[in-house]
Amino acid sequence: MRTNISEWFRPKNITEAVEIIKSGHAIPYAGGTGLRNGQVHGLIDLRGLNLDYIREKKNSVAIGACTRFNDISHFHWSDERRILSQAVGQAASNPLRNLITLGGSLAYRPVWSNIPTALLALNASIIVTGTDPSEYSVADFLKVKHSRQFLITEIVLPPAPGYGFYYRFARTRFDYSALDLAIYVEIKSGMIDLCRVAVGNALPVASRLTNIENQLIGMQLSNPKINEIVSSAEIKPLKNPNFSREFILNILKTELVRAFTKIREQDYAN
Secondary structure, three states, rough: OOOOEEEEOOOOOOOHHHHHHHHHOOEEOOOOOOOOOOOEEEEEEEEEHOOEEEEEEEOEEEEEEEEEHHHHOOOOOOOOOHHHHHHHHHOOOOHHOOOOOOHHHHHHHHOOOOOHHHHOOOEEEEEEEEEEEEEEEHHHHHHOOOOEEEEEEEEOOOOOOOEEEEEEEEOOOOOOOOOOEEEEEEEEEEEEEEEEEEEOOOOOOEEEHHHHHHHHOOEEEEOOHHHHHHHHOOOOOOOOOOHHHHHHHHHHHHHHHHHHHHHHHHHHHH
């Protein structure tokens, strides 16, 4: 329990919230499942900013930063953006998913968070306001060392009409995952036209396996060499008290083969 919190701020709009953030007196508070800075003395309640929404637009779906995991997992997705639902639906426990917000999980980035991996595969963008308002790709956002003076307002997902795959590996349903994998592929005339392969939790920062992607683009989906290529994936997994690095790497390679087998079966079925 934090005993040093002496001030609560309840801004009515984003501009007011940003001004409070810039003052350095407080940090944003949304779902309330984590607090990174133990020296903070004030919290900014974001519930009055109307950032809890999922809006389908002509060329994208916009998700407000305060949208909770369970709202995302229960949303009816019309395409492979559903892999984000799979990721958030497997995170934490049901009571916690009723609290955890998408923006808060991205800003705080707890060790159990699965969402960067899915967002990388979906080529999402993150809208940030504050000292340096900007729109980041997920990859760029994960690389930037942000100051405390920023507020995520929205996450935007472009259409995903191809094939998606999501996998999470952990000892138990509620344990932190040791590995998660998200894949998005588009096929044209039986050929891999677009491919994103993202890995998280086993790495310090979720990342795309661009070397694997580049080898796969342009190949016929039926080409048996695909399994050989994905089985050559190499990462250096984080040290894990429960699993060896070799075991995690083997899980990754096994699931990559399974993913492309499943994608091949789906494409043939269509």
